[in-house]
Amino acid sequence: MSALETNTMTNEPILKVEHLSMRFGGLMAINDLSFEARRGDITALIGPNGAGKTTVFNCVTGFYKPTMGMVTMTQRSGKKFLLERMPDFEITRDAKVARTFQNIRMFSGLTVLENLLVAQHNMLMRASGFTILGLLGFAGYRRATEQSIEIAKYWLEKADLLSRADDPAGDLPYGAQRRLEIARAMCTGPEFLCLDEPAAGLNPRESLALNELLRSIRQDTGTSILLIEHDMSVVMEISDHVIVLEYGQKISDGTPEEVKNDPRVIAAYLGVEDEEVEEVIEEIEEIQETEGGQGGKH
Template identity: 80%
Template sequence: MTSGTQTMNKDTILNVEHLSMRFGGLMAINDLSFQVKRGDITALIGPNGAGKTTVFNCITGFYKPTMGMITMTQRAGGQYLLERLSDFEITKQAKVARTFQNIRLFGGLTVLENLLVAQHNKLMKASGYTVMGLLGLGSYKREAEAAIETARQWLERADLIDRADDPAGDLSYGAQRRLEIARAMCTGPELLCLDEPAAGLNPKESLALNALLNGIRDETGTSILLIEHDMSVVMEISDHVVVLEYGQKISDGTPDHVKNDPKVIAAYLGVEDDEVEEVIHEELDGSAH
């Protein structure tokens, strides 16, 4: 790769180019391009059926796109074409982690154990994939201690350290959301993809979520890409917002730019262009408080 290309991509961690996804006769995503900048919180928003989760599924390897390129550029300069990798390789090699709309914790395991399970790859590698390794000998013991320390740090950041020995299924809904994000962070991602992290949260839980996500961005430099319906969350924490409608991008910019874009208001509220000005500040500004 030329030095000029490296300079151009220096601040971009994820570059989605001309992404299209067809299911039979349905074009769910149509020629979508956008970038996620390193260290930013980028929100992907749009009405129901806009194609947001389909985009996530293409980025994280659950779908193979019909067309397009998805390039992940790591801090050290390594690049991965995500559309060519399996979901497992995207997590392990490209360092992309994901949470889902539906919480997928191990409810019967403790809060701490859920974070240790997330680190099983490096623990198994340290064991040499042998029984002797699992008996606590050599590098496995050191890695096990490091895994517990990593888990402890993320439980503190997620304000869950007091619940470390409780079953994950006993946590409140908001606490389970934070635990799921902490579990994803235990894999050491450079890009964290969150599918509706604020869904079902009350205002207090939303504030705790905002604090956790801002802390991840500010303290670790991890880039965050999220799908979200809660406009108060989007406007509060996002650096960059991409808006989809019917699988196409209709707006792309700062939260202030997007919330004042007539095309965005019309897409969300279903109003004619000549009515848009009347509802811009009343609707979206109101939801930002």
């Protein structure tokens, strides 16, 4: 978990989405979408309801097979994975992509610590050699168990959950459950972490704790993050890069500041009809020019 591990062997973007399309019957949910997520960045995918954000996530994480297009992930080592061709469990296990869901999914009857140990099941099974003898006798399995407890403790501390380690996960307040989900994803040692609305339902204090956790993940592990988020205070505060979708297409792509001031984005969020967009863009540009002019006079 040292910062040294964040050194990258390749400068390629961690994720390249090229000409992605996803059709559900007669509905084109994603239409020829291309974008990149840079290594080490927090990239946010935003857009009005129904814009196609979750569909993109599901294509990246293997829950959907896209109708067309390529989704390439490049690991630090330079190894490439064509995610659109892989089943979801291989995307997690081999490409090292972890995700959380819009609705919290965890084992609410298990303790907080147990949830983090279950997440490391794959690693423990490999250490057992997939045999009962391995489980009972191998020193390698014992070492792996100790290591998985250490990893769990590290993420419990990072997520500010150490004092709740032995409580049933279902007893945690909502914001803490969201942090537990992220800690659980991090226990699998991902290179790319996909978070579906991590701030949904959080109060302002919980949102701040979430921002802190995500920043520390980026800084301490170099894990790249892709998140869908409606809470603009979270997006603007922590993202390095924002991509805006509307009707399955990209309408803006840049820094939070660039996107915030993009008239097309403002029009999309105001829910303006297609034929009125040009008009609204002109009005917004006029307002921006006036404000810019006034700013210069001060």
